[in-house]
Amino acid sequence: MLHRAGKTNASGPRDVLALSALSKGTRRRAFVVACIGLEFGCSSTSASHTTVQIADASADQKPAQGGAGGAIVEGGSGSGGQGGSSPDARAGSAGQSALDAADGEVVGCSAGYVTWFTSDFAVNDRSVLGTADFPSMPWVGPGTLSIRNGRMTGNGTARASQGLAFLYPGVRLRFKGSFSDSSQHLIVALNGKPDGSEGIRIDVSAGGALVVTEGTTKRAEQSFSVFTVNEDWFAEATFSDTDAVVVLSKGNYVSAGGSAVLANLRATALARSAIGSRLAVTLSSPGSLSPTLDEVSVGRCGVPVAAYHVIFRDAFERPNSSTPGNADVPPTSTWVPSDSSIVITDRALTFNGAGSSLTAPQGQYVANQGVRLRYVLHAPVVPTQFVHFVSYDFGGSVSPSFGIAWRDASTTAIAIGGPEQLHPFSLAAGSTYYVEFDVDGLDGVLSLRTGSFTGPVVALQASSDIPGAPASNQDLFLSGGRGLQIQEVELAQYTP
Secondary structure (H helix, E strand, O other): OOEEOOOEEOOEEOOOOEHHHHOOOOOOOOOOOEEOOHHHOOOOOOOOOEEOOOOOOOOOOOOOOOOOOOOOEOOOOOHHHOOOOOOOOOOOOOOOOOOOOOOOOOOOOOOOEEEEEEEOOOOOOEOOOOEOOEOOOEOEOOEOOEEEOOEEEOOEEEEEEOOOOOOOOOEEEEEEEEOOOOOOEEEEEEEEOOOOOOOEEEEEEOOOEEEEEEOOEEEEEEEOOOOOOOOOEEEEEEEOOOOEEEEEEEOOOHHHOOOEEEEEEEEOOOOOOOOOOEEEEEEEOOOOOOOEEEEEEEEEEOOOOOOOEEEEEEOOOOOOEOOOOEOOEOOOOEOEEOOOOEEEEOOEEEEOOOOEEEEEEOOOOOOOOOEEEEEEEEOOOOHHHOEEEEEEEEOOOOOOEEEEEEEEOOEEEEEEOOOOEEEOOOOOOOOEEEEEEEEEOOEEEEEEEOOOOOOOEEEEEEEOOOOOOOOOOOEEEEEEOOOOEEEEEEEEEOOO
């Protein structure tokens, strides 16, 4: 297990405590960084630790999300065949109806669709689903769901927060999938309940059926020819006030051009009763083979996307100083270090002590809803000094937190909301990592990347046991071993 050092400070002796317990909560004046190695008097590795599969960092990337937010606008459907500049909005097709009016037309959008939710699973094989690309909400997927060949596959239902319930008019849902036998189903639901149930659901059956359900009421159904096995197909649903048009095609999404329609239907008399805020994906197969989902996105016609709200930010872009100083946002927030070993050097927060920590007022309480904590982490030159603990809503009781620590030349330990897990890589001396902690309710995902916050993944760990803190807890807490540096820390929240 990871343990605290048996060192004392002005607050009294520091007790020995496992990192897994620290991830559940901390106490303000009794904290010391979790440690590893004989240098800090830590115990040896337990044989019961879980080993987590880590994707090859060279290929595991997600699309760039930008900073605190920014519209992703796709080509409009204006008159005269004028398409936009999006890769999937091909010139000459965006201004045309995809189908004859008698069959049901995709709903046009002259202002262009703005992406409010997207996830494309462009990663190497792993058992942790991770987060959506935007907003970066954790995917929660009980069952056998995993990522294989850049797609979600397996059996079960995965859900992620949309951030809000989408009003029907002007919404477009797109997803791309494939089947490996005729008994499989792929279902995508908008505005689902917290557990992913109900919502407005598009059920595609490999046996040749397309069904639209709102809540528990079937609104429309159509049969068509059986799918070709292992061939990609595209589903596009567009919504008006009380209608939805769903088109299945191959080759491309029907409104993007270059496609052949497989099936289409119009669901009428929608009650607009799906008012939840979860997007859910269900993959179902009675056999050993599984369907796959390659991507899913939700656009809104002409509605600017809501940005993450920045609660706390400090880039540490200031001259060398013997004191940490004040944050950038809020500017009145002053860092309070545990000792004088934490300084500003080379425009970074630098830890020069063996187990130092500091806090700063966030400016407000942050409930576990759409939280994104990210920062740039520079590893110490001496790997055994890589011990690190972070918490927001920190105070005198439990708080959302995580710990990262060097274990040995081939292993790193991470704990969030439960027991530590061992990852088969070693924190490289002097290397830079981009750390992001995404939390929604009890669910959280911690990612370590290289290059940028959207770069190759080095480690990914999920938990469904993230504690909430009392509203009186309103500090950000950082700690580190000797030589560790931090830049660009930002605490933000997506609550549109």
